[in-house]
Amino acid sequence: MNIRINAAKLIAEGHDLNGREVSIRVENGTITAISEHLEPQEGETVIAEKGLKVSAGWFDSSVNLGEPGHEERETLANGLQVAARSGFTGIAVQPRTVPVIDTKASVQYLKDRAAHHAVELFPIGALTRGSSGEDLAELYDMHQGGAVAFGDYQGAVQNPNLLKLALQYVQGFDGLVLPFPQTKDLVGKGMVNEGVAATNLGLKGIPALAESLQIARDLHILEYTGGKMHTPTISTKTAVALIREAKNKGLDITCSVAVSHLIFTDEALNEFDTRYKLMPPLRTEEDRQALIDGINDGTIDMVCSDHDPIDIENKKLEFDHAMYGTIAQEVTFKALLNVVSEERAIHLLTAGRERFTGNNLMITEGKPANLTLFSTEGSCVYSKDAILAKSKNSAFIGERLQGTVYGVIANNQWIKA
Known part of the structure; x- marks a missing residue:
């Protein structure tokens, strides 16, 4: 599975590119390139979302x-x-x-x-x-x-x-x-x-x-x-x-x-x-x-x-x-x-x-991709209809929440929220 995360703000303490907008290429579960701009490749899945951010x-x-x-x-x-x-x-x-x-x-x-x-x-x-x-x-x-x-x-x-x-x-x-x-x-x-x-x-x-x-x-x-x-x-x-x-x-x-x-x-x-x-x-x-x-x-x-x-x-x-x-x-x-x-x-x-x-994930070329994709923009009022879990016992129903989770890339899989 080949993925290009396009124009995402990197949130990673201590990383040289922390706080900057980057593109990340993942090939067969491994990060192969991190740059401020990456050229498209044929057959890759492109992830580009509003206010996109990425972290470990x-x-x-x-x-x-x-x-x-x-x-x-x-x-x-x-x-x-x-x-x-x-x-x-x-x-x-x-x-x-x-x-x-x-x-x-x-x-x-x-x-x-x-x-x-x-x-x-x-x-x-x-x-x-x-x-x-x-x-x-x-x-x-x-x-x-x-x-x-x-x-x-x-x-x-x-x-x-x-x-x-x-x-x-x-x-x-x-x-x-x-x-x-x-x-x-x-x-x-x-x-x-x-x-x-x-x-x-x-x-x-x-x-x-x-x-x-x-x-x-x-x-x-x-x-x-x-x-x-x-x-x-x-x-x-x-x-x-x-x-x-x-x-x-x-x-x-x-x-x-x-x-x-x-x-x-x-x-x-x-x-x-x-x-x-x-x-x-x-x-x-x-x-x-x-x-x-x-x-x-x-x-x-x-x-x-x-x-x-x-x-x-x-x-x-x-x-x-x-x-x-x-x-x-x-x-x-x-x-x-x-x-x-x-x-x-x-x-x-x-x-x-x-x-x-005992492991500390690193967003580095050559390392397995283990990433969360999200945005801090937007808000919503949480409702029972939005619950994904089998049980519905949530104290947060009716609360106004911020941000969006777009999904995760891990173990050579892209799970979209």
């Missing part, structure tokens, strides 16, 4: 796909197609499946099912067997099978010794541990952020302390053991401050925030709409602003979709009984443009790949 392929560090076990929520085939049409060429998939991804065989199952697609699937193995929080899973075996990190999705490691052992053990193969930041005993039966909104609604709250206390503990353990740790989907002002301090100490710590927590606060819950029932819960405007400050000053390393398809039978219920989660991958880039510049947005959507996979 985006990476999503937290994605749930129903298969295996919950294909009614999402399938691997459709989930990978959604990722491509959302601008992502790599996704880290959470182990919340049936059965839980906690063995080498289950990791390889995901890898095999996703092989040959434009989007590369990177499994996150469960940190504990069955994500029960009791015994460490087969971490090294899963690493050998292709797992890029280890964590129990939305399940915190309550036993500090277990986290200590995990951080020590994975150092033998440079593994990455993802402890979910939440103290279970402080959560209790809470469902939303503890604050004015929870009181007005008569719902039990989850204090910000539940997150910050767990992060403080986890960082103390990391300082003791060494190793690599990534704190996923932080949501509070104090969490940002704690991680900033840990980075200043030189700890090997990164963190992410879900795009929903950059857009919404707990005030969105005023009508008991279960689309806004998320984990961690939506916090206050003060927390939201602190998160935005954190992504702008580099404390927060990456933004993820935390894409979580939930079937209607488990989402459209009374608030107490509905499951947590929202689909968000399709809107991640467009929502992010509401709070940061295009350069910062692309940095936040590409930084996760090196941390999780």
Whole structure:
């Protein structure tokens, strides 16, 4: 397959042509030429769009796909197609499946099912067997099978010794541990952020302390053991401050925030709409602003979709009984443009790949093409009819979004959005 990307602004930090309009030729999956002007070749596919821009392929560090076990929520085939049409060429998939991804065989199952697609699937193995929080899973075996990190999705490691052992053990193969930041005993039966909104609604709250206390503990353990740790989907002002301090100490710590927590606060819950029932819960405007400050000053390393398809039978219920989660991958880039510049947005959507996979994509002649094509022009109001995912539980319905995703070029394929 031969492609010429015509007159696209290159967004690539550190690249000699960063910020300039270029044309890129891709032949049989490899970048063969980058120049301000390229002559047409017979038989090539030309990509020329309004306001066209190009960057390295985006990476999503937290994605749930129903298969295996919950294909009614999402399938691997459709989930990978959604990722491509959302601008992502790599996704880290959470182990919340049936059965839980906690063995080498289950990791390889995901890898095999996703092989040959434009989007590369990177499994996150469960940190504990069955994500029960009791015994460490087969971490090294899963690493050998292709797992890029280890964590129990939305399940915190309550036993500090277990986290200590995990951080020590994975150092033998440079593994990455993802402890979910939440103290279970402080959560209790809470469902939303503890604050004015929870009181007005008569719902039990989850204090910000539940997150910050767990992060403080986890960082103390990391300082003791060494190793690599990534704190996923932080949501509070104090969490940002704690991680900033840990980075200043030189700890090997990164963190992410879900795009929903950059857009919404707990005030969105005023009508008991279960689309806004998320984990961690939506916090206050003060927390939201602190998160935005954190992504702008580099404390927060990456933004993820935390894409979580939930079937209607488990989402459209009374608030107490509905499951947590929202689909968000399709809107991640467009929502992010509401709070940061295009350069910062692309940095936040590409930084996760090196941390999780050890690879840093390069837009260079002779290298495989792994590219996302997009524009920051235009806006739209997101509607249910526009949803590509199998499940429709999106908190972003009705939100005005910016920009356009045109598609991706990866693994010698051009997937048009």
